[in-house]
Amino acid sequence: MNTILNISAYLFVPLSDPAALQPLLLERAVARGLKGTILLAGEGINLFLAGPPEAVRGFVDLLRQDPRFAPLAPKESWSASVPFRKMLVKVKREIIRMDHPAIQPDFSRADGRAPAVSAATLRRWLDQGRDDAGRPVVTLDTRNAFEVDHGTFEGAIDWRIGKFTDFPPALAAHRAELQGKTVVSFCTGGIRCEKAAILMREQGVEHVYQLEGGILKYFEETDGAHFKGDCFVFDERRALDPALSPAASAP
Template sequence: MNQPYSILLYYCYTPIADPEAFREEHHLLCLELNLLGRIIVSKEGLNGTVSGLKEDCEKYMQLMHADPRFAKIDFKVDASDKHAFAKLHVRTKAEIVHSGLLHIDPNVRTGVHLSPTEFKEMKDREDVVVLDVRSEYEYSVGRFKNAVTLDIENFREFPEQIDALKEKYKDKKILTYCTGGIKCEKASAFLLDQGFENVYQLHGGIIKYGKEAQGEDFEGKCYVFDNRVAVDVNQVNPKVISECYVCKTKSDRMVNCANPVCNLHVPICESCGHEMEGACSAECKDHPEKRPYDGTGYYQKELNGYNPLKGFNRRKTTGVSA
């Protein structure tokens, strides 16, 4: 298959003195390179997922690495036959991943970074707990075998789990993991802050583990935040763990309910998808606003007059300044 595009997943905890100025310059840079995706800028750093032609993504990575602030970025790169996004959004926020832990700086102290090979070697030891710090809808479609999961809908709820984790696992070695590594930076740092002594994190997350350790013992698919929704990771002993929301058979086919008022994001098998016309229930199937079902269960958001240059007054730039 011809795959002329790349999808980049990356983050970097690094001080950015003027996030708004950087955001504007960076947005223009991405436009010049024809990149689409989502990038968050804050005083603590940068968090992004973008897609573009391979040569444009290569230039982007070269420019980022040339800036001392971003020299340490570990880009996770996937090949694709098309863009993974329809728009470009570069936004400023208080944190590059919402945790509420503004006092935690991973550059000062965080968990020991483990390579995929090191993580694989440690994860099944008796004195180790493998902790998934992602949200329920992410780990429901895929997670490491025997991983401890948390009843959270968003990462900002993670701090609320600390007391329960202390009660069960205070004296264990904690190996944290997430999609690409960014949540683990804050999660493992916070665990150390709260008195845990042996804390580690999977460097590069599930995506890097799939590339360098063939994804062994990761069961199901990895949830991603682009149009692919979920991707295969395990090349050694793959297993489907999620169930169709309608019939309860094994299925990792993530869809959105065809009823936009519901829009429930769950696995629905292909058979039920067609039978229910993309809906998650009989009520949603009969809803007057139900969207036409094209067999995918993915509904591209309307561009609604999207103008990537709206509000920009500065001249275009080819650097990553500001």
Template sequence: MAQYNTLLYYCYTTIEDAEQFAADHLKFCKSLNLTGRIIVAREGLNGTVSGTPEACRAYMEAVHADSRFNATEFKIDEVDEPSFVKMHVRYKEEIVHSGLRDPNIINPQIQTGKYLEPKEFLDMKNAEDVVILDVRSNYEHNLGKFKNAITLDIENFRDFPDKINELAKYKDKKIVTYCTGGIKCEKASALLLHEGFKDVYQLHGGIIKYGKEAGGEDFEGKCYVFDNRLAVDVNTVNPVAISTCYNCGKVTEKMINCANPECNEHFTQCEECGTAMEGCCSDACKEHPRKRVYDGTGYYVKVPQPVNKKEKVSLA
């Protein structure tokens, strides 16, 4: 039996005292000896935390006890060690950065795509009038995606609104969005509806829930996650590797961050190139004076920052 749990969750809800809540929530998480990353905004919570089963149970009970968060769904993974080294709770303008901050235009609490539960998605995804749309970033869908899914050339989710025109040809289709845990789909599907798409759905709970409840059928490759595991298996039905080494082209599912902190590129790299390149994506990064020591994992602990600092903070 695994000694730890990792919880993935989000909740769109109004938090009037979001900055103070973030500071208080950090203290609470530390009192439970949890590690993880949580974003707090006026529009809700977005988090991944890790700890003992008892600590995680206490955390979930506390979240559900607050009427603002009682509808929160937790995806629970059993892990052999904590998925983070430290505990961070950040206050930000959005719980997933989209640049769509006008609640009169995009507000998942008011309008969003219709939920499809994993088994409903499984039954629907291959229909001729259905388009499966991946709303994640390049480094995520390069590692793994649903078979025949439409992917977008975006570096960050905030680039998604600029791609709406590319999707116009699918307006007469049923559009089903998906992402890791569901949080991006809430805004992506809401934006599609705002832009005149009529029949919009989203995979409820994302790739992670689909893997747990429907076996992950037809999800090709691995799923990128925002903790020190970096990638997790999803498909137990018909798995296949689709990602290749950034440096040599060999098939590999190992995802890392470049050892050069000023690059920090997310990319797939085989074990051999990882050793030869010392965890870097290029020779220039390999020679960089601030290059971090590569330990074979490609995961690096972030430099601590003040809890409520508002500038952009990377999640991975």
């Protein structure tokens, strides 16, 4: 029986005190019996947590009492056991490393994000084969090649990157292929495609969107149509199927 709640969430918001937050969040998470990882940086927070549902949701409610974290919108899935061994809170230079300091998403500003499309909108566009303006739609996978190999959208562009820091040079090499198309960048939970979409816009790709909430939100809000395979996740479940259950094929 799946009684363990797993969440992933991120928020790009300026944090002046990530080092001060580290021991506080660790203490609060451990007190609730949670396991997983929280990453903190000057650019925001990225978290993966698992535990009893009341403990996980209580921790998120506590986080949201800080106005900076009020917009946190976790993606939820369930498992029979906790897929993490420890509770870690780490301070990093970036919550998702791109090594491109000019790219600074900021959820606290109306203009601080790249435009996003909902799961339902992307599904409709893929059904149509075009966006609402009649442009051809392509999906761009911003994940590492080994993640893509578990599953991706049908016909998705895959530049076979080995790590996210490879994305900027891959874009420079392939940018011309994206012109004239509506490009929807996607990743597991939204954090990588958030930065990728902003970079593409800055590099002159005109019609770029990010998939809001990534693959996990697409699975949650649609029937998973147009996605082939499973979604790799960085915990002991290894991969989730479109029902957000641990994939039978996962080792």
